[in-house]
Amino acid sequence: xxxxxxxxxxxxxxxxxxxxxxxxxxxxxxxxxxxxxxxxxxxxxxxxxxxxxxxxxxxxxxxxxxxxxxxxxxxxxxxxxxxxxxxxxxxxxxxxxxxxxxxxxxxxxxxxxxxxxxxxxxxxxxxxxxxxxxxxxxxxxxxxxxxxxxxxxxxxxxxxxxxxxxxxxxxxxxxxxxxxxxxxxxxxxxxxxxxxxxxxxxxxxxxxxxxxxxxxxxxxxxxx
Numbered sequence: 001x002x003x004x005x006x007x008x009x010x011x012x013x014x015x016x017x018x019x020x021x022x023x024x025x026x027x028x029x030x031x032x033x034x035x036x037x038x039x040x041x042x043x044x045x046x047x048x049x050x051x052x053x054x055x056x057x058x059x060x061x062x063x064x065x066x067x068x069x070x071x072x073x074x075x076x077x078x079x080x081x082x083x084x085x086x087x088x089x090x091x092x093x094x095x096x097x098x099x100x101x102x103x104x105x106x107x108x109x110x111x112x113x114x115x116x117x118x119x120x121x122x123x124x125x126x127x128x129x130x131x132x133x134x135x136x137x138x139x140x141x142x143x144x145x146x147x148x149x150x151x152x153x154x155x156x157x158x159x160x161x162x163x164x165x166x167x168x169x170x171x172x173x174x175x176x177x178x179x180x181x182x183x184x185x186x187x188x189x190x191x192x193x194x195x196x197x198x199x200x201x202x203x204x205x206x207x208x209x210x211x212x213x214x215x216x217x218x219x220x221x222x223x224x
Contacts, residue, residue, distance in 0.1 A: 009061060012054045019047040074123050080165065081131050082110055085138060088161040092142070095150055101142075113137055135162075172210055181206025187217075193224035 022043055086106055092099035117133035120126045139158065143151050163169035185205035191198055201217075208217040 012058060016054055019050055023047055078127055078130050084161055084165045088157055089142060109137060110134060176210060192221045
């Protein structure tokens with residue numbers, strides 16, 4: 001519908017331009033008073049009628065376009081979700097080069113969700129249905145093409161992607177989980193108990209730098 005309105009608007013603009021050129025041509029070729037030229041009067045009259053009709057159509061199209069934009073904006077959370085999952089799927093080739101999925105395949109999967117996800121007149125409910133349906137459909141279809149050893153990793157990265165873009169997964173904690181801490185820490189050589197090795201104690205000190213684990217190493221040191 002938006003594409004049709006854009007095409008229609010361009011056609012209306014072309015017609016208006018033709019009318020303006022016709023009026024200029026008539027005015028330029030008229031001899032004597034323009035009010036005595038039936039041709040000029042007919043052209044101007046027709047131009048006014050056409051201009052009014054085009055303006056009426058443009059006003060209707062503008063209202064329709066605003067409605068379309070508002071509706072489209074309401075589905076932005078779905079677009080954000082689907083976009084993040086697409087890039088997550090695109091990174092699977094880093095695990096195994098044959099794990100590659102085309103944009104056309106991804107779009108077809110999304111269109112399938114649009115068609116078969118439970119419908120609802122409530123926008124938020126419709127969004128929830130689409131997000132749940134598409135996410136599960138994507139998970140099932142991707143898992144069919146993965147080696148068994150990679151399915152758990154895909155599940156983890158899929159969940160991490162969703163929680164990260166929603167802001168429920170702390171980036172610092174996630175980075176620590178993946179890579180551990182960096183650099184030496186004061187007291188790293190003073191391991192508080194015999195059964196804990198030096199490297200693990202260093203990681204505990206680094207972990208304490210995260211706000212959610214503040215004081216963890218001190219608490220462990222006082223009661224190992």
